[in-house]
Amino acid sequence: MNHTERLPLCSCEITHQDAIEKARKEMPQEKTLCKAAELFKVFGDNTRIHILSALHAGELCVCDISALLNMTLSAVSHQLRILRQSNLVRYRKKGKEVFYSLNDSHVEQILALATEHVNE
Amino acid sequence: MNHTERLPLCSCEITHQDAIEKARKEMPQEKTLCKAAELFKVFGDNTRIHILSALHAGELCVCDISALLNMTLSAVSHQLRILRQSNLVRYRKKGKEVFYSLNDSHVEQILALATEHVNE
DNA sequence: ATTACATTTGAATAGTTGTTCAACTATTTA
DNA sequence: TAAATAGTTGAACAACTATTCAAATGTAAT
Numbered sequence: 001m002n003h004t005e006r007l008p009l010c011s012c013e014i015t016h017q018d019a020i021e022k023a024r025k026e027m028p029q030e031k032t033l034c035k036a037a038e039l040f041k042v043f044g045d046n047t048r049i050h051i052l053s054a055l056h057a058g059e060l061c062v063c064d065i066s067a068l069l070n071m072t073l074s075a076v077s078h079q080l081r082i083l084r085q086s087n088l089v090r091y092r093k094k095g096k097e098v099f100y101s102l103n104d105s106h107v108e109q110i111l112a113l114a115t116e117h118v119n120e
Numbered sequence: 121m122n123h124t125e126r127l128p129l130c131s132c133e134i135t136h137q138d139a140i141e142k143a144r145k146e147m148p149q150e151k152t153l154c155k156a157a158e159l160f161k162v163f164g165d166n167t168r169i170h171i172l173s174a175l176h177a178g179e180l181c182v183c184d185i186s187a188l189l190n191m192t193l194s195a196v197s198h199q200l201r202i203l204r205q206s207n208l209v210r211y212r213k214k215g216k217e218v219f220y221s222l223n224d225s226h227v228e229q230i231l232a233l234a235t236e237h238v239n240e
Numbered sequence: 241a242t243t244a245c246a247t248t249t250g251a252a253t254a255g256t257t258g259t260t261c262a263a264c265t266a267t268t269t270a
Numbered sequence: 271t272a273a274a275t276a277g278t279t280g281a282a283c284a285a286c287t288a289t290t291c292a293a294a295t296g297t298a299a300t
Contacts, residue, residue, distance in 0.1 A: 012183030012276065020188050023177040028235050035238035037169045044161035049153055057143040062247060063132030068140050075289055077248055096246045096297050106237040113233060115148050117226040118155035132246065182277060195259055197278055216267050216276045248295065
């Protein structure tokens with residue numbers, strides 16, 4: 001018995017092995033896809049995409065974002081932490097204020113492509 | 121008393137009104153951002169992004185996808201429903217089989233941009 | 241030092257989401 | 271018509287996530 005054989009979880013008998021092999025070869029490597037999913041997960045939240053979109057116009061302090069989105073400072077700060085951890089934003093401190101800005105030109109491209117898509 | 125006045129949820133006194141106004145003017149409209157967030161939410165799942173990536177190589181039946189991702193038919197079918205509802209995939213039936221394929225060239229562009237991003 | 245204020249953080253909670261399991265369609269074949 | 275098979279669907283459960291609240295930082299002004 002060949003223990004390296006994949007045990008298919010589906011009960012299908014008919015699979016198109018050539019098509020499957022083609023897909024397997026052409027797909028990006030596992031790690032890349034996982035990272036991409038993580039990236040999209042960050043974009044896939046209404047608050048965060050509003051923050052990113054706002055920062056596209058220029059840097060803002062946490063208070064500005066809070067006022068702009070009409071959300072509590074705490075909620076905004078929590079989301080900013082996630083954006084920081086994903087390296088999508090950077091920040092600089094000036095006195096008591098913290099100014100955030102976009103960290104990566106990819107962000108703007110991805111945003112632009114998405115808004116283009118949703119506008120058909 | 122002006123009831124149209126926004127009640128800021130943050131306790132900040134210092135906001136940069138000009139920066140806020142600039143952001144407000146330049147941001148896409150609310151509906152667009154929400155739709156974009158919904159789109160990214162769909163991309164932001166490991167299973168779904170694997171499916172989309174696999175379909176980039178060509179159409180596959182549900183059983184193929186199930187075998188390729190080593191997941192149950194049911195789990196795959198549930199995710200395919202979400203992809204269908206988002207108009208990201210289309211399908212054609214042939215006998216008992218259902219073949220899925222990508223529905224939109226934007227999908228491929230967004231995927232490509234994301235993989236480019238995660239590879240620094 | 242003390243106060244004031246912008247921001248962060250941790251815990252708690254409510255809501256969302258992905259997978260599984262079992263039952264159900266729909267199509268083909270015998 | 272009956273059996274077999276590819277796929278779908280709904281309910282249930284576990285895992286995750288966004289917001290709130292309260293408390294804690296850190297910086298500037300008094």
